[in-house]
Amino acid sequence: MIPLEPEAVYVLNRLKENGYEAYVVGGYVRDQLRGQPTNDIDIATSALPEQTMALFERTVPTGLQHGTVMVLYGGKSYEVTTFRTESDYENYRRPQEVTFVQNLEQDLQRRDFTINAMAMDGTGSVIDPFGGLEDLQNGLIRCVGDARERFREDALRMVRCVRFAANYRFRIESSTWESLIANRDLLQHIAMERIRAEWDKMMEGSDPYRGLVLLVNSGLLHFLKRKPDWPVIRWTAEEELPAELSLLNLLDRPLLRWAWLLRSMELSAEAARQGLSMLTFSRLAIDKVIKLIEMDGHLIAKSADPGQEELEQVWKEAVLRYGADAAAEWLALADAAAAGRLRNPPLAIGPAWSSVPADEGRRWLKEMPVTGIRELAVSGSDLLTLTSRQGGPWLGRVMDRLMLEVALGRCANRKEDLLDKAKYYLANE
Ligand code: ATP
Ligand code: MG
Numbered sequence: 001m002i003p004l005e006p007e008a009v010y011v012l013n014r015l016k017e018n019g020y021e022a023y024v025v026g027g028y029v030r031d032q033l034r035g036q037p038t039n040d041i042d043i044a045t046s047a048l049p050e051q052t053m054a055l056f057e058r059t060v061p062t063g064l065q066h067g068t069v070m071v072l073y074g075g076k077s078y079e080v081t082t083f084r085t086e087s088d089y090e091n092y093r094r095p096q097e098v099t100f101v102q103n104l105e106q107d108l109q110r111r112d113f114t115i116n117a118m119a120m121d122g123t124g125s126v127i128d129p130f131g132g133l134e135d136l137q138n139g140l141i142r143c144v145g146d147a148r149e150r151f152r153e154d155a156l157r158m159v160r161c162v163r164f165a166a167n168y169r170f171r172i173e174s175s176t177w178e179s180l181i182a183n184r185d186l187l188q189h190i191a192m193e194r195i196r197a198e199w200d201k202m203m204e205g206s207d208p209y210r211g212l213v214l215l216v217n218s219g220l221l222h223f224l225k226r227k228p229d230w231p232v233i234r235w236t237a238e239e240e241l242p243a244e245l246s247l248l249n250l251l252d253r254p255l256l257r258w259a260w261l262l263r264s265m266e267l268s269a270e271a272a273r274q275g276l277s278m279l280t281f282s283r284l285a286i287d288k289v290i291k292l293i294e295m296d297g298h299l300i301a302k303s304a305d306p307g308q309e310e311l312e313q314v315w316k317e318a319v320l321r322y323g324a325d326a327a328a329e330w331l332a333l334a335d336a337a338a339a340g341r342l343r344n345p346p347l348a349i350g351p352a353w354s355s356v357p358a359d360e361g362r363r364w365l366k367e368m369p370v371t372g373i374r375e376l377a378v379s380g381s382d383l384l385t386l387t388s389r390q391g392g393p394w395l396g397r398v399m400d401r402l403m404l405e406v407a408l409g410r411c412a413n414r415k416e417d418l419l420d421k422a423k424y425y426l427a428n429e
Contacts, residue, residue, distance in 0.1 A: 002029065002120050002124045002126065004120070005041075005076070007075075007076040008024065008043070010073060010074070011073055012024070012121070014055055015045050015055065015080075020046045021046040021083075022080075023119035024041055024119065025108070025111075026042050026111065026117075026118075027040060029118040033136055034136060040079070043079065044080075044081055044083055045080055045082060045083065047082065049064050049068070052080050058071070058073070066081065066084070067084050083100065083102065083104060084101060084107060084110070086098050089153040091189050092153070092186045104127065105129050109129075109144060112160060113132075113135075113142060113160075113161070115135050115142075130144050139168070139169070140171055140173050141168075143176045146179075147175050147180070151179055151186065158183065158184065158186075158220060162202070162215055163205070166205055166208065166210045169206065169207055169210065184219045184223055185223050187220055187224065188223050192226070192278065192280045199279070206249070209245060209246050213241065216238060219236065221235070233265060243340075243348050244340055244348070250335075250336045251333070252332075255285075256336075258289045259289050259293055262293060263350075263352040264352075272289070272290060276289060291326050292333065295321075298318055299314065303356060316368060316408060320404060324365065324372065327365055333352075334356065334361065335358050337353040338354070369406050377413045380395055387422075387426060398422050398425055401421075401425060402418050
Protein backbone atom coordinates (compact mmCIF):
# COMPACT_ATOMS: atom_id res chain seq x y z
CA MET A 1 0.00 0.00 0.00
CA ILE A 2 1.42 3.35 -1.03
CA PRO A 3 0.40 6.58 0.69
CA LEU A 4 -1.11 9.27 -1.49
CA GLU A 5 -1.90 12.88 -0.65
CA PRO A 6 -5.63 13.63 -0.25
CA GLU A 7 -5.68 16.08 -3.18
CA ALA A 8 -4.49 13.37 -5.56
CA VAL A 9 -7.02 10.92 -4.11
CA TYR A 10 -9.70 13.52 -4.79
CA VAL A 11 -8.68 13.83 -8.44
CA LEU A 12 -8.66 10.04 -8.89
CA ASN A 13 -12.05 9.71 -7.19
CA ARG A 14 -13.63 12.51 -9.16
CA LEU A 15 -12.65 10.73 -12.40
CA LYS A 16 -13.85 7.37 -11.07
CA GLU A 17 -17.20 8.70 -9.88
CA ASN A 18 -17.79 9.90 -13.40
CA GLY A 19 -17.25 6.49 -14.90
CA TYR A 20 -13.58 6.73 -15.89
CA GLU A 21 -10.61 4.71 -14.79
CA ALA A 22 -7.80 6.64 -13.15
CA TYR A 23 -4.44 5.67 -11.67
CA VAL A 24 -1.22 7.21 -10.50
CA VAL A 25 1.50 5.93 -12.82
CA GLY A 26 5.23 5.85 -13.48
CA GLY A 27 7.78 7.77 -11.43
CA TYR A 28 5.67 8.35 -8.31
CA VAL A 29 4.84 4.68 -7.84
CA ARG A 30 8.45 3.68 -8.46
CA ASP A 31 9.90 6.28 -6.11
CA GLN A 32 7.45 5.52 -3.30
CA LEU A 33 8.30 1.84 -3.55
CA ARG A 34 12.00 2.75 -3.40
CA GLY A 35 11.30 4.85 -0.33
CA GLN A 36 12.36 8.02 -2.11
CA PRO A 37 10.45 11.30 -2.07
CA THR A 38 8.89 12.40 -5.38
CA ASN A 39 7.63 15.76 -6.49
CA ASP A 40 5.50 14.87 -9.46
CA ILE A 41 2.37 12.80 -9.43
CA ASP A 42 1.31 11.71 -12.91
CA ILE A 43 -2.17 10.35 -13.44
CA ALA A 44 -3.34 8.16 -16.32
CA THR A 45 -7.03 7.91 -17.11
CA SER A 46 -9.48 6.51 -19.62
CA ALA A 47 -11.11 9.98 -19.84
CA LEU A 48 -10.30 12.00 -22.94
CA PRO A 49 -8.68 15.40 -22.33
CA GLU A 50 -11.94 17.31 -22.88
CA GLN A 51 -13.72 14.95 -20.50
CA THR A 52 -11.08 15.57 -17.84
CA MET A 53 -11.31 19.32 -18.38
CA ALA A 54 -15.07 19.21 -17.92
CA LEU A 55 -14.72 17.62 -14.48
CA PHE A 56 -12.39 20.11 -12.80
CA GLU A 57 -12.69 23.80 -12.18
CA ARG A 58 -9.08 24.67 -12.92
CA THR A 59 -7.22 22.94 -15.72
CA VAL A 60 -4.48 23.91 -18.18
CA PRO A 61 -4.27 22.18 -21.57
CA THR A 62 -0.52 21.59 -21.35
CA GLY A 63 -0.14 18.89 -24.00
CA LEU A 64 -3.43 18.15 -25.69
CA GLN A 65 -1.85 16.40 -28.67
CA HIS A 66 -0.34 13.89 -26.23
CA GLY A 67 -3.55 13.72 -24.23
CA THR A 68 -2.23 15.68 -21.27
CA VAL A 69 -4.14 18.15 -19.15
CA MET A 70 -2.84 19.75 -15.99
CA VAL A 71 -5.39 19.68 -13.19
CA LEU A 72 -4.98 22.21 -10.40
CA TYR A 73 -6.59 21.30 -7.13
CA GLY A 74 -6.04 22.32 -3.51
CA GLY A 75 -2.81 24.15 -4.32
CA LYS A 76 -1.38 21.08 -6.07
CA SER A 77 -1.10 20.27 -9.75
CA TYR A 78 -1.29 16.95 -11.54
CA GLU A 79 -0.57 15.93 -15.11
CA VAL A 80 -3.55 13.88 -16.17
CA THR A 81 -2.95 11.93 -19.38
CA THR A 82 -5.36 9.80 -21.34
CA PHE A 83 -4.36 6.11 -21.66
CA ARG A 84 -2.43 5.97 -24.88
CA THR A 85 -0.04 4.01 -27.01
CA GLU A 86 2.66 5.36 -29.24
CA SER A 87 2.41 3.32 -32.38
CA ASP A 88 4.18 5.07 -35.23
CA TYR A 89 7.72 5.57 -34.12
CA GLU A 90 9.69 7.30 -36.83
CA ASN A 91 13.41 7.79 -37.05
CA TYR A 92 13.94 6.10 -33.72
CA ARG A 93 12.04 8.81 -31.91
CA ARG A 94 8.82 8.93 -29.99
CA PRO A 95 5.99 10.06 -32.26
CA GLN A 96 4.26 13.44 -32.27
CA GLU A 97 0.92 11.67 -32.61
CA VAL A 98 -0.44 9.22 -30.08
CA THR A 99 -3.39 6.85 -30.10
CA PHE A 100 -5.75 6.87 -27.17
CA VAL A 101 -6.64 3.46 -25.80
CA GLN A 102 -9.16 2.21 -23.30
CA ASN A 103 -7.09 0.19 -20.90
CA LEU A 104 -4.36 0.78 -18.39
CA GLU A 105 -2.27 -2.21 -19.35
CA GLN A 106 -1.75 -0.98 -22.89
CA ASP A 107 -0.69 2.35 -21.47
CA LEU A 108 1.80 0.69 -19.13
CA GLN A 109 3.12 -1.42 -21.97
CA ARG A 110 4.38 1.61 -23.93
CA ARG A 111 6.55 2.68 -20.98
CA ASP A 112 10.26 2.08 -21.07
CA PHE A 113 11.32 0.02 -18.07
CA THR A 114 9.45 -2.38 -15.81
CA ILE A 115 10.15 -0.20 -12.78
CA ASN A 116 8.50 2.71 -14.64
CA ALA A 117 5.51 0.68 -15.74
CA MET A 118 3.61 0.33 -12.50
CA ALA A 119 0.40 2.04 -11.46
CA MET A 120 -1.60 2.43 -8.26
CA ASP A 121 -5.23 3.20 -7.61
CA GLY A 122 -6.74 5.63 -5.12
CA THR A 123 -6.56 3.09 -2.30
CA GLY A 124 -2.82 2.66 -2.76
CA SER A 125 -2.79 -0.83 -4.24
CA VAL A 126 -0.25 -1.43 -6.96
CA ILE A 127 -0.87 -2.72 -10.47
CA ASP A 128 2.28 -4.30 -11.81
CA PRO A 129 1.80 -6.38 -14.96
CA PHE A 130 5.51 -6.54 -15.94
CA GLY A 131 7.22 -7.46 -12.70
CA GLY A 132 8.45 -3.97 -11.89
CA LEU A 133 8.33 -4.51 -8.15
CA GLU A 134 10.51 -7.57 -8.35
CA ASP A 135 13.03 -5.76 -10.55
CA LEU A 136 13.00 -2.86 -8.13
CA GLN A 137 13.74 -5.22 -5.25
CA ASN A 138 16.50 -6.92 -7.21
CA GLY A 139 17.97 -3.64 -8.42
CA LEU A 140 17.44 -4.31 -12.11
CA ILE A 141 16.69 -2.08 -15.08
CA ARG A 142 14.78 -4.12 -17.63
CA CYS A 143 12.85 -3.00 -20.70
CA VAL A 144 9.15 -3.68 -20.90
CA GLY A 145 8.84 -6.28 -23.66
CA ASP A 146 11.51 -6.83 -26.29
CA ALA A 147 14.46 -4.58 -25.48
CA ARG A 148 15.76 -4.46 -29.03
CA GLU A 149 12.42 -3.20 -30.26
CA ARG A 150 12.02 -0.74 -27.43
CA PHE A 151 15.38 0.90 -28.10
CA ARG A 152 14.68 1.03 -31.81
CA GLU A 153 11.35 2.73 -31.16
CA ASP A 154 12.97 5.46 -29.12
CA ALA A 155 16.74 5.51 -28.87
CA LEU A 156 16.69 7.99 -25.99
CA ARG A 157 15.66 5.07 -23.80
CA MET A 158 19.26 3.85 -23.94
CA VAL A 159 20.43 6.97 -22.14
CA ARG A 160 17.53 6.73 -19.73
CA CYS A 161 18.57 3.16 -19.03
CA VAL A 162 22.06 4.30 -18.10
CA ARG A 163 20.67 7.20 -16.09
CA PHE A 164 18.43 5.00 -13.95
CA ALA A 165 21.16 2.38 -13.49
CA ALA A 166 23.61 5.05 -12.32
CA ASN A 167 21.26 7.03 -10.13
CA TYR A 168 19.81 3.98 -8.38
CA ARG A 169 23.01 1.94 -8.54
CA PHE A 170 21.02 -0.78 -10.30
CA ARG A 171 22.31 -3.41 -12.68
CA ILE A 172 21.09 -3.55 -16.25
CA GLU A 173 19.39 -6.83 -17.09
CA SER A 174 21.47 -8.76 -19.60
CA SER A 175 19.21 -8.76 -22.66
CA THR A 176 18.49 -5.08 -22.09
CA TRP A 177 22.24 -4.38 -21.98
CA GLU A 178 22.95 -6.47 -25.07
CA SER A 179 20.20 -4.72 -27.00
CA LEU A 180 21.51 -1.37 -25.90
CA ILE A 181 24.93 -2.19 -27.28
CA ALA A 182 23.43 -3.54 -30.50
CA ASN A 183 21.49 -0.31 -31.05
CA ARG A 184 23.90 2.28 -29.71
CA ASP A 185 24.45 3.96 -33.09
CA LEU A 186 20.78 4.98 -33.14
CA LEU A 187 21.61 7.61 -30.55
CA GLN A 188 22.66 9.80 -33.48
CA HIS A 189 19.00 10.36 -34.30
CA ILE A 190 18.10 11.79 -30.93
CA ALA A 191 18.00 15.52 -30.28
CA MET A 192 20.86 16.65 -28.09
CA GLU A 193 18.47 18.50 -25.75
CA ARG A 194 16.78 15.25 -24.82
CA ILE A 195 20.08 13.49 -24.29
CA ARG A 196 21.37 16.31 -22.17
CA ALA A 197 18.26 16.38 -19.98
CA GLU A 198 18.95 12.73 -19.07
CA TRP A 199 22.67 13.34 -18.68
CA ASP A 200 21.93 16.27 -16.39
CA LYS A 201 19.82 14.05 -14.17
CA MET A 202 22.73 11.66 -14.05
CA MET A 203 25.15 14.42 -13.11
CA GLU A 204 22.77 15.45 -10.30
CA GLY A 205 22.44 11.87 -9.14
CA SER A 206 24.24 9.72 -6.61
CA ASP A 207 26.75 7.99 -8.92
CA PRO A 208 27.63 10.02 -12.02
CA TYR A 209 30.92 8.14 -12.29
CA ARG A 210 29.06 4.88 -12.78
CA GLY A 211 26.90 6.60 -15.39
CA LEU A 212 29.99 7.66 -17.26
CA VAL A 213 31.44 4.17 -17.06
CA LEU A 214 28.23 2.79 -18.55
CA LEU A 215 28.21 5.41 -21.30
CA VAL A 216 31.82 4.53 -22.11
CA ASN A 217 31.46 0.74 -21.87
CA SER A 218 28.32 0.70 -23.99
CA GLY A 219 29.97 2.89 -26.61
CA LEU A 220 27.03 5.31 -26.47
CA LEU A 221 29.36 8.25 -25.97
CA HIS A 222 30.87 7.80 -29.36
CA PHE A 223 27.51 8.45 -31.00
CA LEU A 224 27.09 11.85 -29.43
CA LYS A 225 29.31 13.32 -32.07
CA ARG A 226 27.32 15.04 -34.79
CA LYS A 227 29.94 17.12 -36.56
CA PRO A 228 33.52 16.20 -37.37
CA ASP A 229 34.99 19.09 -35.43
CA TRP A 230 33.09 18.45 -32.22
CA PRO A 231 35.23 17.32 -29.33
CA VAL A 232 34.25 13.89 -28.17
CA ILE A 233 35.25 11.74 -25.26
CA ARG A 234 37.83 9.40 -26.70
CA TRP A 235 37.67 6.72 -24.01
CA THR A 236 36.25 3.47 -25.31
CA ALA A 237 36.54 1.25 -22.24
CA GLU A 238 36.40 1.71 -18.49
CA GLU A 239 40.11 0.87 -18.15
CA GLU A 240 41.01 3.96 -20.15
CA LEU A 241 39.32 6.35 -17.75
CA PRO A 242 41.78 8.42 -15.73
CA ALA A 243 41.76 7.35 -12.08
CA GLU A 244 40.90 10.84 -10.90
CA LEU A 245 37.53 10.62 -12.64
CA SER A 246 36.34 8.24 -9.96
CA LEU A 247 36.35 11.23 -7.59
CA LEU A 248 33.47 12.78 -9.51
CA ASN A 249 31.05 11.52 -6.90
CA LEU A 250 32.82 13.44 -4.13
CA LEU A 251 31.67 16.69 -5.66
CA ASP A 252 28.24 17.75 -4.60
CA ARG A 253 27.06 19.88 -7.50
CA PRO A 254 26.64 19.25 -11.24
CA LEU A 255 28.58 22.42 -12.03
CA LEU A 256 31.62 21.08 -10.18
CA ARG A 257 31.19 17.65 -11.67
CA TRP A 258 31.15 19.02 -15.21
CA ALA A 259 34.27 21.07 -14.52
CA TRP A 260 35.99 18.01 -13.07
CA LEU A 261 34.99 15.83 -16.00
CA LEU A 262 36.17 18.33 -18.59
CA ARG A 263 39.50 18.81 -16.81
CA SER A 264 39.96 15.05 -16.59
CA MET A 265 39.55 14.99 -20.35
CA GLU A 266 42.42 17.46 -20.52
CA LEU A 267 40.36 19.80 -22.64
CA SER A 268 41.37 23.41 -23.03
CA ALA A 269 38.83 26.00 -21.93
CA GLU A 270 37.99 26.60 -25.57
CA ALA A 271 37.38 22.93 -26.37
CA ALA A 272 35.43 22.51 -23.15
CA ARG A 273 33.21 25.43 -24.13
CA GLN A 274 32.59 23.82 -27.50
CA GLY A 275 31.75 20.52 -25.85
CA LEU A 276 29.22 22.11 -23.52
CA SER A 277 27.59 24.12 -26.24
CA MET A 278 27.33 21.02 -28.39
CA LEU A 279 25.44 19.51 -25.47
CA THR A 280 23.10 22.55 -25.66
CA PHE A 281 23.92 23.99 -22.28
CA SER A 282 22.75 27.54 -21.67
CA ARG A 283 25.25 30.31 -22.10
CA LEU A 284 25.05 31.06 -18.39
CA ALA A 285 25.76 27.47 -17.37
CA ILE A 286 28.64 27.23 -19.83
CA ASP A 287 30.19 30.45 -18.56
CA LYS A 288 30.12 29.20 -14.98
CA VAL A 289 31.88 25.94 -15.80
CA ILE A 290 34.39 27.54 -18.13
CA LYS A 291 35.23 30.19 -15.57
CA LEU A 292 36.41 27.47 -13.21
CA ILE A 293 38.50 25.86 -15.90
CA GLU A 294 40.01 29.20 -16.81
CA MET A 295 40.68 30.05 -13.20
CA ASP A 296 42.43 26.72 -12.77
CA GLY A 297 44.52 27.25 -15.89
CA HIS A 298 45.42 30.73 -14.69
CA LEU A 299 46.45 29.46 -11.25
CA ILE A 300 48.58 26.71 -12.73
CA ALA A 301 50.36 29.15 -15.03
CA LYS A 302 50.98 31.75 -12.31
CA SER A 303 51.89 29.47 -9.47
CA ALA A 304 54.74 27.66 -11.15
CA ASP A 305 57.25 27.56 -8.30
CA PRO A 306 56.57 30.71 -6.29
CA GLY A 307 57.49 31.40 -2.68
CA GLN A 308 54.78 31.27 -0.06
CA GLU A 309 54.02 34.97 -0.13
CA GLU A 310 53.88 35.00 -3.87
CA LEU A 311 51.44 32.11 -3.89
CA GLU A 312 49.18 34.10 -1.60
CA GLN A 313 49.29 36.98 -4.04
CA VAL A 314 48.67 34.71 -7.03
CA TRP A 315 45.62 33.29 -5.27
CA LYS A 316 44.23 36.64 -4.17
CA GLU A 317 44.70 38.09 -7.62
CA ALA A 318 42.83 35.13 -9.05
CA VAL A 319 40.01 35.62 -6.54
CA LEU A 320 39.69 39.25 -7.61
CA ARG A 321 39.77 38.30 -11.24
CA TYR A 322 37.31 35.41 -11.19
CA GLY A 323 35.22 36.34 -8.13
CA ALA A 324 34.67 34.88 -4.69
CA ASP A 325 32.00 32.42 -5.86
CA ALA A 326 34.28 30.85 -8.42
CA ALA A 327 37.06 30.77 -5.82
CA ALA A 328 34.87 28.86 -3.37
CA GLU A 329 33.95 26.41 -6.12
CA TRP A 330 37.58 26.01 -7.11
CA LEU A 331 38.36 25.15 -3.47
CA ALA A 332 35.74 22.41 -3.47
CA LEU A 333 37.50 20.94 -6.51
CA ALA A 334 40.86 21.30 -4.77
CA ASP A 335 39.45 19.38 -1.79
CA ALA A 336 38.48 16.50 -4.06
CA ALA A 337 41.94 16.48 -5.63
CA ALA A 338 43.53 16.44 -2.16
CA ALA A 339 41.27 13.60 -1.06
CA GLY A 340 42.40 11.60 -4.08
CA ARG A 341 46.05 12.07 -3.23
CA LEU A 342 45.40 10.95 0.33
CA ARG A 343 43.88 7.67 -0.80
CA ASN A 344 45.74 4.52 -0.07
CA PRO A 345 47.24 3.89 -2.56
CA PRO A 346 47.14 7.52 -3.70
CA LEU A 347 45.32 8.22 -6.95
CA ALA A 348 47.37 9.56 -9.78
CA ILE A 349 45.95 13.01 -10.31
CA GLY A 350 46.95 15.49 -12.97
CA PRO A 351 47.99 19.05 -12.23
CA ALA A 352 44.43 20.36 -12.17
CA TRP A 353 42.87 21.75 -8.99
CA SER A 354 46.03 21.58 -6.95
CA SER A 355 48.16 24.63 -7.60
CA VAL A 356 47.13 26.20 -4.28
CA PRO A 357 46.70 24.18 -1.06
CA ALA A 358 42.97 24.26 -0.34
CA ASP A 359 43.31 25.02 3.38
CA GLU A 360 45.47 28.04 2.71
CA GLY A 361 43.35 29.18 -0.17
CA ARG A 362 40.34 29.04 2.12
CA ARG A 363 42.10 31.01 4.86
CA TRP A 364 43.39 33.61 2.43
CA LEU A 365 39.94 33.97 0.90
CA LYS A 366 38.41 34.52 4.32
CA GLU A 367 40.89 37.18 5.33
CA MET A 368 40.40 39.25 2.17
CA PRO A 369 38.62 42.49 3.17
CA VAL A 370 37.39 42.86 -0.42
CA THR A 371 36.73 40.30 -3.11
CA GLY A 372 34.80 42.51 -5.51
CA ILE A 373 34.79 46.06 -6.71
CA ARG A 374 31.57 46.93 -4.90
CA GLU A 375 33.17 46.26 -1.54
CA LEU A 376 35.94 48.76 -2.14
CA ALA A 377 35.53 52.01 -0.17
CA VAL A 378 36.08 54.10 -3.30
CA SER A 379 34.17 53.91 -6.54
CA GLY A 380 35.11 54.75 -10.09
CA SER A 381 33.20 58.00 -9.86
CA ASP A 382 35.14 58.98 -6.70
CA LEU A 383 38.29 58.66 -8.76
CA LEU A 384 36.85 60.68 -11.64
CA THR A 385 35.88 63.45 -9.21
CA LEU A 386 39.26 63.33 -7.53
CA THR A 387 41.23 63.59 -10.74
CA SER A 388 38.85 65.55 -12.98
CA ARG A 389 40.01 63.17 -15.70
CA GLN A 390 37.94 61.50 -18.35
CA GLY A 391 37.17 57.83 -17.88
CA GLY A 392 39.37 55.33 -19.70
CA PRO A 393 41.41 52.18 -19.26
CA TRP A 394 43.45 53.90 -16.54
CA LEU A 395 40.41 53.80 -14.28
CA GLY A 396 40.11 50.02 -14.33
CA ARG A 397 43.85 49.72 -13.82
CA VAL A 398 43.83 51.91 -10.76
CA MET A 399 40.77 50.24 -9.27
CA ASP A 400 42.36 46.80 -9.75
CA ARG A 401 45.53 47.94 -8.04
CA LEU A 402 43.61 49.38 -5.14
CA MET A 403 41.63 46.19 -4.74
CA LEU A 404 44.75 44.11 -4.70
CA GLU A 405 46.43 46.39 -2.14
CA VAL A 406 43.42 46.06 0.14
CA ALA A 407 43.12 42.33 -0.50
CA LEU A 408 46.77 41.83 0.38
CA GLY A 409 46.36 43.85 3.57
CA ARG A 410 48.73 46.59 2.43
CA CYS A 411 46.14 49.33 2.59
CA ALA A 412 43.08 49.81 4.75
CA ASN A 413 39.74 49.81 2.95
CA ARG A 414 39.18 53.49 3.81
CA LYS A 415 38.25 56.15 1.35
CA GLU A 416 40.94 58.71 2.27
CA ASP A 417 43.70 56.11 2.25
CA LEU A 418 42.59 54.77 -1.09
CA LEU A 419 42.30 58.19 -2.69
CA ASP A 420 45.85 58.99 -1.50
CA LYS A 421 47.09 55.77 -3.05
CA ALA A 422 45.29 56.51 -6.27
CA LYS A 423 46.87 59.98 -6.46
CA TYR A 424 50.26 58.47 -5.93
CA TYR A 425 49.75 55.87 -8.67
CA LEU A 426 48.55 58.42 -11.16
CA ALA A 427 51.41 60.76 -10.41
CA ASN A 428 53.86 57.91 -11.00
CA GLU A 429 52.24 56.23 -13.98
P1 ATP B 1 12.11 11.34 -13.05
O1 ATP B 1 12.42 10.84 -11.70
O2 ATP B 1 13.29 11.86 -13.76
O3 ATP B 1 10.93 12.25 -13.16
P2 ATP B 1 10.47 9.58 -14.53
O4 ATP B 1 10.47 8.11 -14.68
O5 ATP B 1 9.30 10.18 -13.87
O6 ATP B 1 11.78 9.99 -13.84
P3 ATP B 1 9.79 11.15 -16.75
O7 ATP B 1 10.64 11.59 -17.89
O8 ATP B 1 9.20 12.15 -15.85
O9 ATP B 1 10.69 10.15 -15.95
O10 ATP B 1 8.65 10.21 -17.36
C1 ATP B 1 7.50 9.78 -16.65
C2 ATP B 1 7.13 8.37 -17.06
O11 ATP B 1 6.86 8.31 -18.47
C3 ATP B 1 8.22 7.33 -16.86
O12 ATP B 1 8.19 6.80 -15.55
C4 ATP B 1 7.92 6.30 -17.90
O13 ATP B 1 6.87 5.46 -17.48
C5 ATP B 1 7.39 7.13 -19.04
N1 ATP B 1 8.44 7.52 -20.00
C6 ATP B 1 9.20 8.63 -19.99
N2 ATP B 1 10.04 8.69 -21.02
C7 ATP B 1 9.82 7.57 -21.74
C8 ATP B 1 10.35 7.04 -22.95
N3 ATP B 1 11.33 7.68 -23.62
N4 ATP B 1 9.86 5.86 -23.40
C9 ATP B 1 8.88 5.23 -22.73
N5 ATP B 1 8.33 5.66 -21.60
C10 ATP B 1 8.78 6.82 -21.10
MG1 MG C 1 8.91 12.41 -13.67
